[in-house]
Amino acid sequence: xxxxxxxxxxxxxxxxxxxxxxxxxxxxxxxxxxxxxxxxxxxxxxxxxxxxxxxxxxxxxxxxxxxxxxxxxxxxxxxxxxxxxxxxxxxxxxxxxxxxxxxxxxxxxxxxxxxxxxxxxxxxxxxxxxxxxxxxxxxxxxxxxxxxxxxxxxxxxxxxxxxxxxxxxxxxxxxxxxxxxxxxxxxxxxxxxxxxxxxxxxxxxxxxxxxxxxxxxxxxxxxxxxxxxxxxxxxxxxxxxxxxxxxxxxxxxxxxxxxxxxxxxxxxxxxxxxxxxxxxxxxxxxxxxxxxxxxxxxxxxxxxxxxxxxxxxxxxxxxxxxxxxxxxxxxxxxxxxxxxxxxxxxxxxxxxxxxxxxxxxxxxxxxxxxxxxxxxxxxxxxxxxxxxxxxxxxxxxxxxxxxxxxxxxxxxxxxxxxxxxxx
Amino acid sequence: xxxxxxxxxxxxxxxxxxxxxxxxxxxxxxxxxxxxxxxxxxxxxxxxxxxxxxxxxxxxxxxxxxxxxxxxxxxxxxxxxxxxxxxxxxxxxxxxxxxxxxxxxxxxxxxxxxxxxxxxxxxxxxxxxxxxxxxxxxxxxxxxxxxxxxxxxxxxxxxxxxxxxxxxxxxxxxxxxxxxxxxxxxxxxxxxxxxxxxxxxxxxxxxxxxxxxxxxxxxxxxxxxxxxxxxxxxxxxxxxxxxxxxxxxxxxxxxxxxxxxxxxxxxxxxxxxxxxxxxxxxxxxxxxxxxxxxxxxxxxxxxxxxxxxxxxxxxxxxxxxxxxxxxxxxxxxxxxxxxxxxxxxxxxxxxxxxxxxxxxxxxxxxxxxxxxxxxxxxxxxxxxxxx
Numbered sequence: 001x002x003x004x005x006x007x008x009x010x011x012x013x014x015x016x017x018x019x020x021x022x023x024x025x026x027x028x029x030x031x032x033x034x035x036x037x038x039x040x041x042x043x044x045x046x047x048x049x050x051x052x053x054x055x056x057x058x059x060x061x062x063x064x065x066x067x068x069x070x071x072x073x074x075x076x077x078x079x080x081x082x083x084x085x086x087x088x089x090x091x092x093x094x095x096x097x098x099x100x101x102x103x104x105x106x107x108x109x110x111x112x113x114x115x116x117x118x119x120x121x122x123x124x125x126x127x128x129x130x131x132x133x134x135x136x137x138x139x140x141x142x143x144x145x146x147x148x149x150x151x152x153x154x155x156x157x158x159x160x161x162x163x164x165x166x167x168x169x170x171x172x173x174x175x176x177x178x179x180x181x182x183x184x185x186x187x188x189x190x191x192x193x194x195x196x197x198x199x200x201x202x203x204x205x206x207x208x209x210x211x212x213x214x215x216x217x218x219x220x221x222x223x224x225x226x227x228x229x230x231x232x233x234x235x236x237x238x239x240x241x242x243x244x245x246x247x248x249x250x251x252x253x254x255x256x257x258x259x260x261x262x263x264x265x266x267x268x269x270x271x272x273x274x275x276x277x278x279x280x281x282x283x284x285x286x287x288x289x290x291x292x293x294x295x296x297x298x299x300x301x302x303x304x305x306x307x308x309x310x311x312x313x314x315x316x317x318x319x320x321x322x323x324x325x326x327x328x329x330x331x332x333x334x335x336x337x338x339x340x341x342x343x344x345x346x347x348x349x350x351x352x353x354x355x356x357x358x359x360x361x362x363x364x365x366x367x368x369x370x371x372x373x374x375x376x377x378x379x380x381x382x383x384x385x386x387x388x389x390x391x392x393x394x395x396x397x398x399x400x401x402x403x404x405x406x407x408x409x410x411x412x413x414x415x416x417x418x419x420x421x422x423x
Numbered sequence: 424x425x426x427x428x429x430x431x432x433x434x435x436x437x438x439x440x441x442x443x444x445x446x447x448x449x450x451x452x453x454x455x456x457x458x459x460x461x462x463x464x465x466x467x468x469x470x471x472x473x474x475x476x477x478x479x480x481x482x483x484x485x486x487x488x489x490x491x492x493x494x495x496x497x498x499x500x501x502x503x504x505x506x507x508x509x510x511x512x513x514x515x516x517x518x519x520x521x522x523x524x525x526x527x528x529x530x531x532x533x534x535x536x537x538x539x540x541x542x543x544x545x546x547x548x549x550x551x552x553x554x555x556x557x558x559x560x561x562x563x564x565x566x567x568x569x570x571x572x573x574x575x576x577x578x579x580x581x582x583x584x585x586x587x588x589x590x591x592x593x594x595x596x597x598x599x600x601x602x603x604x605x606x607x608x609x610x611x612x613x614x615x616x617x618x619x620x621x622x623x624x625x626x627x628x629x630x631x632x633x634x635x636x637x638x639x640x641x642x643x644x645x646x647x648x649x650x651x652x653x654x655x656x657x658x659x660x661x662x663x664x665x666x667x668x669x670x671x672x673x674x675x676x677x678x679x680x681x682x683x684x685x686x687x688x689x690x691x692x693x694x695x696x697x698x699x700x701x702x703x704x705x706x707x708x709x710x711x712x713x714x715x716x717x718x719x720x721x722x723x724x725x726x727x728x729x730x731x732x733x734x735x736x737x738x739x740x741x742x743x744x745x746x747x748x749x750x751x752x753x754x755x756x757x758x759x760x761x762x763x764x765x766x767x768x769x770x771x772x773x774x775x776x777x778x779x780x781x782x783x784x785x786x787x788x789x790x791x792x793x794x795x796x797x798x799x800x801x802x803x804x805x806x807x808x809x810x
Contacts, residue, residue: 244735244739246737280807
């Protein structure tokens with residue numbers, strides 16, 4: 001029954017002269033998300049708002065299931081099946097809910113202006129179709145944008161309200177806190193809408209530069225990437241693998257996580273670094289308790305090097321204070337000091353449970369818990385240092401002087417680039 | 424060089440089998456239940472397959488059922504027989520080292536009121552007949568023992584067990600999971616007092632998705648799939664004609680030159696095990712003192728002390744050599760192998776064990792290459808271990 005979606009956006013509205021940039025980016029991202037869906041769409045700006053017009057409607061499509069204007073959050077992370085066949089309301093809404101920058105999605109019915117009588121019929125049918133239970137309070141909010149329409153906004157609202165009450169005596173008017181806020185906008189066509197499905201919020205990806213995410217197979221880093229992407233930042237990623245200590249499946253798992261991220265953040269350029277030789281060299285030359293810290297320092301250095309080559313303006317990690325030995329305040333300081341670029345740690349104050357819940361919400365959790373070893377765990381010491389002394393760490397890194405630069409260079413030169421999620 | 428030594432997981436399909444199946448899928452694609460000529464042509468393939476397999480096993484065609492694979496064969500044999508024999512007794516005997524298709528079906532039956540005894544094994548992965556004898560009760564309706572173990576290649580005394588069961592309680596049914604031995608040994612269920620026998624297509628260079636269950640004449644089974652009543656109502660569902668024909672063709676090819684092939688496989692196994700035993704800290708599993716001839720011709724289980732099996736597996740993979748850690752069916756959930764545990768393999772070796780499994784395609788050259796790679800990898804991997 002719906003013919004379009006009105007896209008509401010929150011923060012873009014308060015931008016000044018750059019507003020059009022944000023709107024254009026949002027339109028771009030909406031189009032990207034809709035490529036996965038069946039049906040044909042036209043996305044356009046009109047009167048400072050964005051509309052997604054549905055160019056064909058599935059036969060017999062009704063959206064009565066969404067009558068309460070709420071869609072359970074679980075559908076958020078699911079990638080729709082692919083661009084096959086007809087328009088499907090749920091599929092399209094699920095896709096729009098992956099677009100950062102959208103704060104609300106309003107399914108709209110367009111109708112031609114064929115006189116007030118006809119409009120009343122349409123509105124009454126709309127309410128009956130959308131709300132199985134009409135024992136609710138309502139308010140009609142009319143906006144006459146086309147000034148040659150015979151009724152002004154106030155009159156239109158009250159006349160429609162009267163007609164609705166007559167058709168559905170079980171409904172009650174409440175102008176202060178209505179359960180159903182029925183919007184009627186008179187333009188070249190008349191728009192009817194009353195539901196708002198919450199969007200993910202945030203800002204359109206691409207409006208805030210680009211960052212390099214250190215992506216492991218764990219639970220945290222995909223969530224960190226999601227959070228930074230939500231602020232409009234495009235995400236590239238780097239993954240360190242250590243064959244034969246880590247397997248092809250462990251790498252595939254990271255590609256799958258990048259794909260889940262790409263569902264929100266657009267195509268992800270995933271750089272895969274073979275870390276084995278560096279890791280073994282550190283293992284041989286440095287104290288075992290410091291292995292993880294020194295390893296992470298080299299990961300940061302390598303990530304920063306790739307970030308510099310790919311126009312990234314920062315690094316992103318999934319670290320959270322105190323979660324493991326390498327994420328204590330002293331350890332974070334020790335890994336942080338090798339970078340000049342800012343390192344963003346959006347999960348820094350999160351508890352594990354909060355991160356797990358976020359991972360479940362964005363649909364990366366099930367992949368993250370697959371039991372393949374990643375390179376951070378293979379040689380981990382029984383008792384790694386929790387309060388590394390930066391001076392001592394630096395001194396021990398001197399043991400690596402002979403070969404480490406060549407090894408890092410070789411790892412950078414041999415990196416593999418996988419583009420995930422390009423459509 | 425690519426060396427595929429994971430033939431207990433699955434095998435490369437014989438080209439003759441693939442050709443036959445392509446012809447059936449593209450030309451003779453009828454439904455064997457259809458009345459028209461296209462259906463009759465398809466039915467001919469089923470008949471031909473039944474004839475071939477019944478000759479190999481020396482059973483009647485009417486005693487063969489085709490399933491979707493070894494798992495379904497095991498499920499139908501155990502659940503089907505147990506449910507049908509409910510009134511006769513509620514006791515089942517099996518072993519600790521069966522495939523999950525048997526163990527999980529037993530767990531299901533336990534949850535539904537049956538009692539299951541799991542026979543232990545000796546250090547070479549073999550059950551003891553005394554244990555079986557002791558476990559038998561007048562209530563025992565079913566015994567299920569695998570022929571060749573998939574993880575270590577131990578061979579169970581099937582004929583002796585069959586005779587023992589028949590002597591102690593002629594009404595007790597004997598099921599054998601022969602998924603690993605079919606195509607490697609001559610198996611005659613009737614002579615061995617075996618009432619049901621499972622086999623699979625893809626372990627014998629046939630296709631995946633097809634299996635065989637021999638069900639002796641005297642056995643009453645309760646079906647576990649319901650539908651159009653195909654295969655005498657015991658296994659409903661349109662027959663997988665290309666799969667069944669492919670399975671039979673593969674079996675025909677294997678049994679056509681079985682003795683030479685098995686002898687050659689034992690030769691390769693001897694060469695390989697002699698080669699690896701030159702490395703210090705290596706333990707060979709599942710080969711009894713009586714010699715290699717009393718273990719499976721195609722499965723070698725080797726523990727490399729001080730090396731994690733997964734790491735060695737991936738290191739070999741980098742050299743083009745494909746092997747397995749534990750059985751492929753459980754490698755996605757890394758956990759110490761139940762069979763190795765039951766054999767009493769020391770804890771630190773459980774996660775250091777690899778399985779190398781050969782096929783008729785395996786060559787001496789491939790074994791040499793594999794040994795060379797193992798020789799150079801083991802010292803390197805032992806240098807870097809979790810401290």
